[in-house]
Amino acid sequence: MARRFPRPPQKQSGVALITALLVVAVATLIAADLVWERHLQTRRTAAMLANDQGRLYALGAESWAIDILLTDRDSPDEIDYLEEDWAQQLPPIELPEGSLIGRLEDMQGRFNINNIYRNGQVDEIAMAQLRRLLRILELDEAPADAILDWIDSDQDICCAAGAEDDVYTNSSPAYWTANRYLTSTSELLAIEGIDGDFYNTLAPYIAALPPEWCGNSDFTHINVNTAPSAVLLALDEQVSQSDVDRWLSEREEFSGYDDLRAFEGVVSDDMLAGNYLGLNTECFGAYATINIGSFRMSMYSLLDRQGTADSIVPRIRYFGVF
Numbered sequence: 001m002a003r004r005f006p007r008p009p010q011k012q013s014g015v016a017l018i019t020a021l022l023v024v025a026v027a028t029l030i031a032a033d034l035v036w037e038r039h040l041q042t043r044r045t046a047a048m049l050a051n052d053q054g055r056l057y058a059l060g061a062e063s064w065a066i067d068i069l070l071t072d073r074d075s076p077d078e079i080d081y082l083e084e085d086w087a088q089q090l091p092p093i094e095l096p097e098g099s100l101i102g103r104l105e106d107m108q109g110r111f112n113i114n115n116i117y118r119n120g121q122v123d124e125i126a127m128a129q130l131r132r133l134l135r136i137l138e139l140d141e142a143p144a145d146a147i148l149d150w151i152d153s154d155q156d157i158c159c160a161a162g163a164e165d166d167v168y169t170n171s172s173p174a175y176w177t178a179n180r181y182l183t184s185t186s187e188l189l190a191i192e193g194i195d196g197d198f199y200n201t202l203a204p205y206i207a208a209l210p211p212e213w214c215g216n217s218d219f220t221h222i223n224v225n226t227a228p229s230a231v232l233l234a235l236d237e238q239v240s241q242s243d244v245d246r247w248l249s250e251r252e253e254f255s256g257y258d259d260l261r262a263f264e265g266v267v268s269d270d271m272l273a274g275n276y277l278g279l280n281t282e283c284f285g286a287y288a289t290i291n292i293g294s295f296r297m298s299m300y301s302l303l304d305r306q307g308t309a310d311s312i313v314p315r316i317r318y319f320g321v322f
Helices: 011-075 125-136 142-149 185-190 196-205 228-234 239-253 269-273
Strands: 098-106 283-292 295-304 313-321
Touching: 011 098, 011 283, 011 295, 125 142, 125 196, 142 185, 185 196, 196 228, 228 239, 269 295
Parallel strands: none
Antiparallel strands: 098 283, 283 295, 295 313
16 A cells, blocks of 8 residues: 655645735724824814914904004094003903914004105105114114115116115026015015014014005104104104103103104204104004914904094904914
8 A cells, every 4th residue: 555645734824824914914004094194184174173263363353453443543632652552462362262362563653664765756864764773773774775676666776785676586586676665574585685683673663554554645654652762763863862761751651742842853853844753653563363272373464544534444464373
């Protein structure tokens, strides 16, 4: 009888095990991807809802600011000063999901950068103010020339440090001068000679208010009742720090000036006669910051009271998420 030998082990069992492990690994990866995708969708939906909520809260804060400014206009005072209700810092307002912080700022207490170009020509008084402000802030004066060229309507280089299209078209990426009034101070970052540090130092003291805004005028005065020390010091070459200290002390003591007699003999007669200084304001900046969980949104709105008009117009509104 023939002798039988045992069969060799089947190799298919090892292949089956590897296949099973691969199937389990692929299934695990797919499941993990689905879980992660669902997590992202949940976070994305939550962020969209928080963004919508934040915008509604911010617009509500803007409406509140409008009501405050309308109430202020109906008050017997014809001046705007820092002890009025609109100028007070609001405490954080509790929301069901977070908090809201808001404030109003007089934008005519700042130097309006657009004032340097008036009725198609350079306003020498305003241009001198800008140069003094840059000196006071220990900044280079040269970009003042480039700012003028950015705003004016021609392609002629105005001054030694001016810059028109021939400068900006050689940049990377290339671009052109605006040749129009600024509507946001952040546009300065596109101008020759101005970098982030320069802008961050200057920004708290300037505004970008085009003609026909803020009382439908071609020019906006500086409200001496709200202007900070640096802006007051830059008013005229004859103004000293002691003059500024006296003005700040008196306007606080008397709850704002109701005339400009305190400035006579210190600033030039041309400045007083040309309405470069004023006692009230038409344009205010409304700032709101909304916190909802880990989501944070900010809003800036420029509100124009338009003189005696019945309504207040939001000229510009920016939202930011950070």
